[in-house]
Amino acid sequence: MTDQLTARRQDELLRTMHTDLYIDGAWREATGGRRFAVENPATGEELTTVADADPADAMAALDAADRAQAGWARTAPRERGEILRRAFELITARADDFALLMTLEMGKPLAESKGEATYGAEFFRWFSEEAVRIAGRYSAATDNKSRVLVTKRPVGPSILITPWNFPLAMGTRKIGPALAAGCTVVLKPAQLTPLTALLLAQVLEEAGVPAGVVNLVPTTRAGDTTGPLLQDPRARKLSFTGSTGVGRALLADASGQVLRTSMELGGNAPFLVFEDADVDAAVAGAMAAKFRNGGEACTAANRFLVHEAVAEEFTAKLVEKVRAVRLGPGTDDGVTLGPLVEEKARDKVQAFVADAVAHGAAVLLGGEVPEGPGWFYPATVLTGAGPQARLHREEIFGPVVSITTFADEAEAVRLANDTEFGLISFAFTTDLARGLRMAEVLETGMLGLNSGVISNPAAPFGGVKQSGIGREGAHEGIEEYLETVYVGIADPLA
Numbered sequence: 001m002t003d004q005l006t007a008r009r010q011d012e013l014l015r016t017m018h019t020d021l022y023i024d025g026a027w028r029e030a031t032g033g034r035r036f037a038v039e040n041p042a043t044g045e046e047l048t049t050v051a052d053a054d055p056a057d058a059m060a061a062l063d064a065a066d067r068a069q070a071g072w073a074r075t076a077p078r079e080r081g082e083i084l085r086r087a088f089e090l091i092t093a094r095a096d097d098f099a100l101l102m103t104l105e106m107g108k109p110l111a112e113s114k115g116e117a118t119y120g121a122e123f124f125r126w127f128s129e130e131a132v133r134i135a136g137r138y139s140a141a142t143d144n145k146s147r148v149l150v151t152k153r154p155v156g157p158s159i160l161i162t163p164w165n166f167p168l169a170m171g172t173r174k175i176g177p178a179l180a181a182g183c184t185v186v187l188k189p190a191q192l193t194p195l196t197a198l199l200l201a202q203v204l205e206e207a208g209v210p211a212g213v214v215n216l217v218p219t220t221r222a223g224d225t226t227g228p229l230l231q232d233p234r235a236r237k238l239s240f241t242g243s244t245g246v247g248r249a250l251l252a253d254a255s256g257q258v259l260r261t262s263m264e265l266g267g268n269a270p271f272l273v274f275e276d277a278d279v280d281a282a283v284a285g286a287m288a289a290k291f292r293n294g295g296e297a298c299t300a301a302n303r304f305l306v307h308e309a310v311a312e313e314f315t316a317k318l319v320e321k322v323r324a325v326r327l328g329p330g331t332d333d334g335v336t337l338g339p340l341v342e343e344k345a346r347d348k349v350q351a352f353v354a355d356a357v358a359h360g361a362a363v364l365l366g367g368e369v370p371e372g373p374g375w376f377y378p379a380t381v382l383t384g385a386g387p388q389a390r391l392h393r394e395e396i397f398g399p400v401v402s403i404t405t406f407a408d409e410a411e412a413v414r415l416a417n418d419t420e421f422g423l424i425s426f427a428f429t430t431d432l433a434r435g436l437r438m439a440e441v442l443e444t445g446m447l448g449l450n451s452g453v454i455s456n457p458a459a460p461f462g463g464v465k466q467s468g469i470g471r472e473g474a475h476e477g478i479e480e481y482l483e484t485v486y487v488g489i490a491d492p493l494a
């Protein structure tokens, strides 16, 4: 896309979109007219400003969600499904606008943002189909002297908190099942990426979501703003996606009201390449697992563990592929790696690489911050960092590959599981039994078997250990927003 065309579309989009709070079906200013700036990570320049909710605004959003709850829960499932289906179609029709906003506010290349528009919309289509499939059961008790009736009902007003890295999909993956189940919501998007969430709220309004069912409160004061909501007995559910540290703190906050919680937290994915792997397939998988979203994904491969018999071939082929990665603004044609989201993020990645070098790593490619504006960091390949290097213990969240070797399967599994995280693992092998064994022995919520990207609305996404609680997407996703009610019935034949 030419610079001029992008600039014209950007101006038009930012000028015409809503940037206020969306509460009770109306767009309104924040208390005191407070606003905050949203910046472009490719330039460091301000894109626009957005209303900055305070605790009173957030409480107004919960008031609205609470008022709308009973009516929304009584809506016909088909009607809820049709509204979600319309929202899917509207996002699809405006995919270019969503993509441009995502690229502008978080940096990824336009082609990837387009991919997220499709992925994010798909959660609405999936849950439009799930809305009409909420089922209970009726059965005999073990002694046949009574009957067991099980029904489902919506949990109730839900507080949704989302991160910046997938600004659309992390929202639709929560709003879709919540609305399908009959729950109203208050969404607090990440401070760095409120624009995509604002356009999403606009689309939901156009799709016919009634007033109060979806409320949106961007804010710069996350804890102060959502904290009181978690202590309010009208809120019945917290669904959070973000870092493990914040998730841990929110779990403690949610304990006051014993809230239902879903926690989609951080990862430290091992990427295992066994001696029997198809090395070319492993390299293609590694590129996808590492460089999707510029490495700023909870699913990003964090530790490459390669059998010593294939390590040289794998490393050489991977370096060739990584050399072809093109760093630049996500709006530029041909760019395959955008900037990191903010200066702090780039400083952290740079510090991880310096620490890895101090732990014995050799830098095969990249590793130097380029001159000029924007929070760019180059695609980087390291080998030989010791196990205590920070980038093997924490999420890198950047375009850095760190390769180490193992001698046998037992060592690979021991290294892979040596982390408090357990979101996703990857394994490349042509041995079916070994692949299935990995599904049983790796401490992980998800396994990419000979595949570098497995995110899909039809799949239950989520982690074990400190990577979270609960699942999003798939049939499991709607259960997170449903209560199970048991009715014991005296034997009707007695």
Ligand SMILES: NC(=O)c1ccc[n+]([C@@H]2O[C@H](COP(=O)([O-])OP(=O)(O)OC[C@H]3O[C@@H](n4cnc5c(N)ncnc54)[C@H](O)[C@@H]3O)[C@@H](O)[C@H]2O)c1
Pocket (backbone or CB within 6 Å): 161, 162, 163, 164, 165, 166, 170, 188, 189, 190, 191, 222, 223, 224, 226, 227, 241, 242, 243, 244, 246, 247, 249, 250, 263, 264, 265, 266, 267, 297, 298, 299, 395, 423, 461, 462, 463, 467, 468
């Ligand atoms: N498991 C998953 O599905 C998944 C998906 C995407 C991202 N993530 C994780 O998210 C992290 C990156 O996102 P991030 O930097 O936005 O995470 P973050 O934890 O800093 O923030 C996530 C959200 O929580 C809000 N927040 C921060 N402190 C809060 C508080 N005290 N009270 C209420 N809300 C608060 C933020 O404003 C943001 O909206 C990574 O760790 C990544 O692995 C996980």
Ligand SMILES: O=CCCC(=O)O
Pocket (backbone or CB within 6 Å): 165, 166, 169, 296, 297, 298, 299, 455, 461
């Ligand atoms: O950041 C986490 C990845 C999100 C996804 O793949 O759905």
